Amino acid sequence: MDALGSPAIGVLVVAPISAILLHEAILKRVEVDHLTLHLLATSTAVYWLTVYYAGLFFATLVATAFLVPLCLCIILYRAFFHPLKAFPGPFGARISKWWTVKQVWDTNWHWYRVQQGMHAKYGDYVRTGPRELAIFDPAAIQPLLGFKSPTTKGPFYDVMETSLHLNRDKVFHRQRRKIWDNAMKESLSDYAPHVEDFTSQLLKRLREADGKPVPLLDYCSFYSYDVMADLAFGKPMGFVKGESSQVAENVLRTLTDGLNALGILYHIPWFMNAIGILTSLAGPLKEWTDWSQQQMKERMAVKDARPDFTGHLISNTARGPKGDSLLYGDSRLIISAGAETTSTSLTFIFMHLAVHQHYLRAIRKEYRESESSYSCERSSPLLDAVIYESMRLWPSVFLASQRIAPPQGMTISGHYIPGNTIITIPPFPLNRDPRNFEQPDFFIPERWTTRPELVANKSAFLPFSTGPYNCAGKGLAMMEMRSVISRVVNEFDILLPEGFDQDVYFGGIKDRLTAGPPNQFVSFQKAK
Incomplete structure (x- = not known):
């Protein structure tokens, strides 16, 4: 010394x-x-x-x-x-979120199953991080997610760029959401014919397949990405027709392949924030950013464009670097969030119908009996029940939205939550909890129609979230699913390959922030 x-x-x-x-x-x-x-x-x-x-x-x-x-x-x-020391949970989770990353990796992105295990072992209030609680109590939904909730968004929403979704400012979100809601209200009915047109394109492609096996997830992605690109930029990416550019194909590959990484990075937003700055300078994400920005610039330059959703956003956003940046961010939100969730939902619904053929035939019968009054904007009882039941069993978003408890803390069901705690309500375990749904692991669409006793706690069903941050595109998503499912099922039977094992298929679904279904090959054969 x-x-x-x-x-x-x-x-x-x-x-x-x-x-x-x-x-x-x-x-x-x-x-x-x-x-x-x-x-x-x-x-x-x-x-x-x-x-x-x-x-x-x-x-x-x-x-x-x-x-x-x-x-x-x-x-x-x-x-x-730590103030959370009294809450039960894995010891490793107390120390670092890297414990969670290891669980995601070790289980091959089956974090939702780990959450189920923690719920069974530790109860409704589980410490899952140094300052994080996972709550499996449906009584916490409104205090945490409702319109009167004192909570704010968590650090995950600081990553990447600013958009309607990726921001933590309540006032900004409220003002921007009003613009989105008005745009949806004014343009949704006008957009219905475009949804039907894309469905017609998908049907044409399925006819051309002539009963040969096709990758279901890919076809659902082609449809949903074309719809959302058309909504965001006034023109599709050309996937359904097979006319996509190399850049568009690279963008789709970046968005879909990158979800595995997001399934890990979601748990360590500080790391995601850091590399987000770096990936914006080079690499696949920069290509996606540059492409979407160019598409929005072209859309903004169109004179006398047809009245549509994007036009409403443009006309209600101040021009200048800040406003233009917000439009670029919102356009990427429309595509990445809207397309991926719809494609996985469609995939799961088709797979359930392929496994449970009697529901497929029942939907076909319902459609044909009401074809003269059909509209993708209107509810069809059985079809909607099948959609809801599929979304209950396999939500398209496994992400448990982060909320931050107010500085003074809050009490839920007798549990005091210390201030500034990150809180999540994981949707998958909530949907599979027998306290909320009887026979929770079984596909029973009748629980939404003729057997309501199978729904013990309807408030636990949150396919589009709830409160001020609920899904702005719910109406559009339902239009897409009604259009595609009813019209495809009307025209085709859905056949699985010989030796298909549904336990293997559904057991292979990954938690990648959104759900990650296997790309199963199925056959669409002409129905009688």
Whole structure:
């Protein structure tokens, strides 16, 4: 130590004290998720400056003297002294969200099954992260997600760009959502013929397949991405007709293939935020960003465009860099969120009908008996029941929306939730809870029609979420599903390959933020 000199020894004494003060004064009190890249850049710069002026050995010694006490403080605080210490849950989850990442990886993206296991083992209120609770109690839905909820969105919504969905400002969201709702209200009926036109294109492609097996998920994705691109930019991507460009195909591949990564990154938004800055500079995400921005620029430049959803957004958004950036973000939200959720929902519905052929025939009968008055805007009792039951069993979004408890905390069902706690309500375990739905693992559409006693707690069914952040595109999604399911089933039988095992198929569905169904080949054969 003498060789280091008094100033150096002083630095080594101050380093651990500074680490403890940093943790006590800032890290345990302030959310720093959005500052990851800044903190990493700053600490790296300080380290190499110390190397330059004092040598590698001393710089490493100081870094160790700072980081080891800091890590110990964080671990001990999270494990034994955190306000959430009384809530049960896996010990590893108390320490770090990397525990969750490992579970996702080890289970091959079956996090929703891990959540079910935690619910069974620990109860309705489970600590799933250093400052995170997963709540499986339906009584928490309105206090957390409802219109009068005092909660705000969690750090996940700070990632990437600003859009209607990706922001945490309640006032901004309320103002922007009003524009979206008015646009949907004014344009949805006018857009119904476009939905039917895309369905006609899909039917033509299925006829051309002439009963040969086709990849179901791909075909559903082609349809939904074309619909949403048309909604966002006034023109489709050309997938259903087989006329897509190479750039459009790259975009689709980026969005679908990237979902596996999102299934992990969702749990560590601080990391997602950091790499989001980097991926915006190069790589597949930049291609997607550049393409969508160019499409929106072209749409904004159209004179006397037909009245539509995007036109309403454009006319109600201030022009300039900030307003244009918001339109670019909203256009990407329309496609990425709207297309992926609809394609997975359609895939699951078709698979359920292929497994349960009597429902397929019943929907065909319902459609043909009311064909003269058919409209994708109107409810069809059996068809809607099949859609709801499929969405209950396999929601298109496994993501449990993050909410932050208010600083003063809140009490739900006698449980006090400390302030600034991240709270989630996982939808899959909620839908499979026998307290909410009798025979929860069985496909029984009648629970939504003639057997309402099988729905013990309807408030637990949240296919489009609830409250101020509920799905703005619910009406459009239902139009698409009604149009595609009824018209395809009217014309085709859906046949699975010989040896198909439904347990293997449904057991292969992944939690990738949205649901990830296997790309099963099925045959659409002309119905009698």
